[in-house]
Amino acid sequence: MSPLQVADVRATVRQTGWLAVLSVLAGDVLGPALQRPGRHGPCPVHGPRTGSHRGDGFRLFADVDATGGGICATCGAFPDGLALLQWLFGWSFPEALRQTAGVLGLTGGRLVPVPLTPRPAQRLTRSIDLGKATLSLRRRWAEALPPQHSAAAPLRRYLASRGLDASVLDARVVRLHPALPYWSLDAAGSPACLGRFPAMVARVCSADGRAVTLHRTYLRADGAGKAPVVAPKKLMPHAGTATLAGGAIRLCRAETTLGVAEGIETALAVQAMTGEPVWACSSATLLARFQLPAGIERVSIWADKDRSGAGLRAAEALRERLSDRCLVRIALPAAPIPLNAKGIDWADVWLQQQPFSQALAA
Numbered sequence: 001m002s003p004l005q006v007a008d009v010r011a012t013v014r015q016t017g018w019l020a021v022l023s024v025l026a027g028d029v030l031g032p033a034l035q036r037p038g039r040h041g042p043c044p045v046h047g048p049r050t051g052s053h054r055g056d057g058f059r060l061f062a063d064v065d066a067t068g069g070g071i072c073a074t075c076g077a078f079p080d081g082l083a084l085l086q087w088l089f090g091w092s093f094p095e096a097l098r099q100t101a102g103v104l105g106l107t108g109g110r111l112v113p114v115p116l117t118p119r120p121a122q123r124l125t126r127s128i129d130l131g132k133a134t135l136s137l138r139r140r141w142a143e144a145l146p147p148q149h150s151a152a153a154p155l156r157r158y159l160a161s162r163g164l165d166a167s168v169l170d171a172r173v174v175r176l177h178p179a180l181p182y183w184s185l186d187a188a189g190s191p192a193c194l195g196r197f198p199a200m201v202a203r204v205c206s207a208d209g210r211a212v213t214l215h216r217t218y219l220r221a222d223g224a225g226k227a228p229v230v231a232p233k234k235l236m237p238h239a240g241t242a243t244l245a246g247g248a249i250r251l252c253r254a255e256t257t258l259g260v261a262e263g264i265e266t267a268l269a270v271q272a273m274t275g276e277p278v279w280a281c282s283s284a285t286l287l288a289r290f291q292l293p294a295g296i297e298r299v300s301i302w303a304d305k306d307r308s309g310a311g312l313r314a315a316e317a318l319r320e321r322l323s324d325r326c327l328v329r330i331a332l333p334a335a336p337i338p339l340n341a342k343g344i345d346w347a348d349v350w351l352q353q354q355p356f357s358q359a360l361a362a
Helices: 003-016 018-034 081-089 093-103 130-143 150-161 264-274 284-288 310-322 346-352
Strands: 058-060 070-072 076-078 174-185 191-205 211-218 233-235 257-261 278-280 298-302 327-331
Touching: 003 018, 003 093, 018 058, 018 081, 018 093, 076 081, 081 093, 081 284, 130 174, 130 191, 130 211, 150 174, 150 191, 174 211, 257 264, 264 278, 264 298, 264 346, 284 310, 298 310, 310 327
Parallel strands: 257 278, 257 298, 298 327
Antiparallel strands: 058 070, 070 076, 174 191, 191 211, 211 233
């Protein structure tokens, strides 16, 4: 994106306000913090502070609608919305800029334009009641279908298009929701369901193995790729005392050897290549904070190779934390990053080795 386009994004977001953008891109992650700027609450990345009876380590700035910024007592300060989005999702600056531009209607990646008028904060995000959030998680999981169910064809086709076999999936961890609502802002700037899509849903467990939330990947109706929405990958809100920090999507059993990667598709690709168990952390931020379960003696970190270097930095941070507990190695794709791509991961490497992967599964 050129400097002029960067200026366009910053100028437009000054008119709409950051609350509208953050509600679309991170409403499920930031939750009640969007409704209470300046008020403290649990960190959206690692949960309540250790030893804190109030869990008050994070807050969005009181002027978040103007700045987009926030601060965590553990993770540090994020002066504007772009920095906040980079921290929340492990995005590079160009990716955070691209996602923001999409919400503002400055690229082709957005569903409904956000009106260029400020909106009261209370109208910009759905209220998230933690008890209702827990019930919603249970309901969505109960509605989802095992990968081999006849109606789960979109999931099998999506994975087949990536050269992956859905038969290896554990139905206790990954399922297909046939018609999951996709929430965003409507043309009036209010929360609305903008459609229903099949979605790959995966259980995210905390460091102690408890299921705390669901990761969603919205798909096209036929499974031929991700759904045409602003943010096809999202986390659902999690319970108040639950924490995502240290956790992962435990795709398989692990005894003494374990691999970790960012995405589900990357983890499945590495499993297919090596036969070793691999878990997905869902983002570079959570990969860096992953906590090792008991009994693991060797860890392979299957890092994403991206232009920003965020994937490698997260892998190096994790290696530094784990190196005194077990043998740790980092595996980074050797292939160069393709032109016009923001990076390459092990799912891309695996796909390049699968000449017939585009033949979709029935």
